[in-house]
């Protein structure tokens with residue numbers, strides 16, 4: 001095994017030289033980006049920087065014109081479809097919550113497990129017990145244990161976002177992609193979401209796209225700044241916010 005290959009197999013996500021064009025316009029332009037196992041990374045960048053398109057490439061929704069996208073150092077994401085990629089362990093949470101409103105909080109988690117469950121699992125009490133434990137753990141993590149019997153429709157917007165994060169977690173993905181989780185949340189919910197994601201990041205890799213800088217500050221993780229489809233800067237939030245080029249693109253200079 002050569003050195004490059006060893007390096008690759010240690011990465012959760014490895015994007016190299018990815019470009020995506022829409023009618024000649026380059027939404028991603030030679031984008032390279034690596035996430036290590038157990039890492040949480042925040043992605044920021046002005047509107048149109050390519051954040052959503054990057055998530056679309058990772059999840060197989062959009063095919064790049066050129067470039068490599070590897071998951072766990074071995075799965076070529078550019079050749080797999082969305083269902084295969086989800087099955088491999090990449091979970092995505094879109095910006096708007098899409099919970100099952102007319103089901104309880106707990107049933108939302110149970111329903112999200114359906115795809116993971118085999119016919120045999122449902123027949124064995126042991127598997128059912130393990131599943132119940134897992135559901136309880138998820139409900140604790142997303143701070144909804146005491147609302148498990150409530151209809152999802154009656155949750156606040158922030159709680160719905162947490163429930164949807166829980167629905168992803170129940171499937172135990174190794175990489176979670178989270179798109180603007182705190183948009184529309186109260187300040188208190190925003191702070192709690194940072195704590196919740198930090199807990200999740202203890203045993204999952206997480207990529208979170210967000211415009212809310214106080215939230216990104218709370219996460220306290222490495223930040224990647226995208227601009228015009230490429231990485232403009234990388235480092236702590238303090239480091240990238242002091243970068244003249246980053247200041248310029250945010251001020252539109």
Ligand SMILES: Nc1ncnc2c1ncn2[C@@H]1O[C@H](COP(=O)(O)OP(=O)(O)OP(=O)(O)O)[C@@H](O)[C@H]1O
Pocket residue numbers: 022023026027045046047048049050051052053054
């Ligand atoms: N399907 C598409 N067809 C044409 N252009 C597209 C398409 N999808 C994205 N774009 C363009 O590609 C660029 C990057 O868009 P993208 O949504 O990835 O940016 P973003 O960083 O997620 O922006 P925002 O913060 O506003 O969500 C934008 O200029 C957008 O208009």
